[in-house]
Amino acid sequence: xxxxxxxxxxxxxxxxxxxxxxxxxxxxxxxxxxxxxxxxxxxxxxxxxxxxxxxxxxxxxxxxxxxxxxxxxxxxxxxxxxxxxxxxxxxxxxxxxxxxxxxxxxxxxxxxxxxxxxxxxxxxxxxxxxxxxxxxxxxxxxxxxxxxxxxxxx
Numbered sequence: 001x002x003x004x005x006x007x008x009x010x011x012x013x014x015x016x017x018x019x020x021x022x023x024x025x026x027x028x029x030x031x032x033x034x035x036x037x038x039x040x041x042x043x044x045x046x047x048x049x050x051x052x053x054x055x056x057x058x059x060x061x062x063x064x065x066x067x068x069x070x071x072x073x074x075x076x077x078x079x080x081x082x083x084x085x086x087x088x089x090x091x092x093x094x095x096x097x098x099x100x101x102x103x104x105x106x107x108x109x110x111x112x113x114x115x116x117x118x119x120x121x122x123x124x125x126x127x128x129x130x131x132x133x134x135x136x137x138x139x140x141x142x143x144x145x146x147x148x149x150x151x152x153x154x
Contacts, residue, residue: 028078053090097129126150
């Protein structure tokens with residue numbers, strides 16, 4: 001079964017480099033091993049980095065991505081490399097957060113997805129971006145994203 005699920009992956013178990021841009025990054029998927037069950041998958045990226053498109057200064061965020069799988073799961077190493085590709089990408093907080101959501105929806109067709117982008121302040125103002133594909137699904141445990149409103153994020 002494992003050979004079937006993981007066949008065709010190009011990054012898992014192999015040396016891989018960070019793509020020059022999010023558009024160039026390869027985001028891989030695997031078949032959902034439990035398609036008859038509804039469950040939540042969470043990825044947390046507390047050290048996400050992108051660049052301000054005007055100043056080139058780094059912007060940092062704590063991302064929390066929750067999704068209820070449809071036919072596919074995102075392969076975690078490819079997600080890590082995709083998120084890392086934003087390190088040299090210029091984009092406003094809103095654009096980066098929503099681009100991640102749109103790409104995941106396009107690639108894995110989740111039943112439901114939400115993303116919280118908790119951006120650390122620059123210029124004294126934190127900007128938090130939230131998106132979800134629709135109403136919260138019934139019958140699935142949706143824990144709080146666990147990131148407190150900004151008070152030093154510590």
